[in-house]
Amino acid sequence: MRNIWIICRRELNSYFASPIAWLLLTMYSLIFGYFFWNLVGYFINNAMEMQMMGQNAPVNINEQIIRPLLANNAFLEILFIPLITMRLFAEEKRNGTIELLATSPVRDSEIILGKWLAALLLYCWLLLYTGLNFAFLFRYGHPDIKTMGVAYLGLVLQGAALLAVGTFLSTLTRNQIIAGVTTFAACLLLWVFSWVSSYNSATWATVLSYLSVLSHSESFGRGVLSLKDNVYYLSIIFLGLFLTTRSLESLRWRS
């Protein structure tokens, strides 16, 4: 446990020491801020038009702002997750610092968990900034905080799962760009697997659709906390980290 924290802390420090963390944060806030501004503008415009026409249509901040916003956000993460994970092992392999970790009295699993945890914390840090935007909604409206909480939990789980995949892919190469591109491709494919189910109802299509992040992120966005989706995310996390340990182990036997 102590070792995991030591490695995690160093990893986090290095995210913030090199400008990666700050850069990601800036870009993320910028894009998210634009999404937010757009949706709020649209919402207000709609509400005003309704009023002018004398209608009293139900306006719902949760349904009309928060949910689409977080759905957009879920996709936005696919772009950012590779940027977070690509350096985790690839950089260590290139710089030779992997030799320090691998010859220190720590277990491979501790190295992996430490690194994954650092990536997850940075990711949560990005999510935290999206929360700043929502503070305005709470100031001027009454969004349902429980629904939002579940949506955020979904985002954290989704991030944790994709980060685990990215961590694994980062062990396969010493080139950060390769790690990043393969992670991006993997995340995107995991995202769109569900498309097949829209026109095909064969068993394989159903399975593929189950494997898709998209079919699990939606219910979280609606504020539904279901066992099925939690199990899905947890199994992706487990699988990703398990493959990472195997990959590190094979590195030892092969190299």
Add this chain to the structure above:
Amino acid sequence: MITVQDLTKRYARTTAVDHISFTVSKGQIVGFLGPNGAGKTTTMRMLTCFFPPTSGTASVAGYDVLNDPLEVRRHIGYLPETPPLYLEMETIEYLRFVGRLKGLAGADLEKRVAFVLDRCAIGDMQNKLLGKLSKGYRQRVGLAQAIIHNPDVLILDEPTSGLDPKQINETRELIRSLAGDHTIILSTHILPEVEQTCEQVIIINKGKLAATDSVANLQARARGAESVILEIGSRTGDFPASAAHERLEQIAGVSRVVRREEFTQGAVFEVEASRGQLVRGDLARVIVNAGWDLNELRPAAMSLEEIFLQLTGSPAAVDTPVAESTAPESTPPPPPPEAPAPEAHA
């Protein structure tokens, strides 16, 4: 302290290390010598539990590398060929991180960090980014991280590679000064380094053990007696090199004379004495009495390079016999072909 038995590492097509066995006792500095690609790094990586051996066993500080890798790593400090530095960290921050990784904490950690900063003379650099340090300083930080947990065994992979001559000297000094507290294995392909720093050598070539012995023994084994290099000159015209050659051979105790170089005003000879004979005084006297100038007289220690070549490569050089008989007036044997012996290695 270190016991290696039939250690073997096979890759898909090649055998990098082939049934190597040796032992290193506590407090020794051992040079691990071999040309590039001989299997030095592979052996070291097996000892540090970076990867497991294909077959054979090795134990460090009493712990087996296969069964107790975590314990082995706790007792080893390792400096890989390129120091494993996180370039975006500050020196002191990095040393703290490595210290924690090796199990230090609290006041203990701070004490050891201060100690290695001082020991490796990097105190001035403690708040600098590692990426901004020169190669020599990086090497020192690499050494500092290797000794931070005061390990019983230090494994250093080519600790002086890529350094300039001044840095090389400083690094060697540092390593020598660490010898008392630690058992050290250092790998190198630079021979003088072994002569200067190590007590024992393990020579490997193409994955196989070629020799293991003390430096002094190896030198003695390869050559039985004193050998000196002479440069003789003449200021009064042409130097009679052949005459001088004969004259030197007639000196009591000289077993062999080889003409190394010849120029109009002088010549360089290598004179080998029979075992147990001291001939330097006689040589000087004879030369001066003959009216020549003695420009240089220095002992030609058999360099490890020659031993190394004998053990690893050219078989021709192995059989240069050392004359045992000391009959002074006996007809000298013809000078045998000499293996080239370059003196300087970068």
